Amino acid sequence: MKEFDVGGLDERSKYGQRYPEQKFLSKIRIPTLLELLDFACLPNNENLYLLLEIKSGPALDAENAVRRVVDEVRGKNLKAEPYCIVLIGICLESAKG
Structure with missing residues (x-):
């Protein structure tokens, strides 16, 4: 699992627009x-x-x-x-x- 990136949500998506306070995390591993x-x-x-x-x-x-x-x-x-x-x-x- 450590090889996978936690990632984040697309702020342009419907879901992303519901949670604007959440930030995209890159290069953060599980x-x-x-x-x-x-x-x-x-x-x-x-x-x-x-x-x-x-x-x-x-x-x-x-x-x-x-x-x-x-x-x-x-x-x-x-x-x-x-x-x-x-x-x-x-x-x-x-x-x-």
Whole structure:
């Protein structure tokens, strides 16, 4: 995922016109889960709300994937409230413990 650019929205599109305060970000890469969790642990980020969505595929061991993500979240000293890990739109496991 790190190879992909976060990108942004086209301010000329209908969607872009609805959110003029959003800026286009270029050369910003999608962070890893650990980078995101480290960011969430910073002192000024205690009001973050995390909703982690796991994309599925035929080869994905969904239960193992969710367990690994939950273990990573629980292993951090988060000030933010990680409410749930989502797979295919279903809350499989609360990360709060």
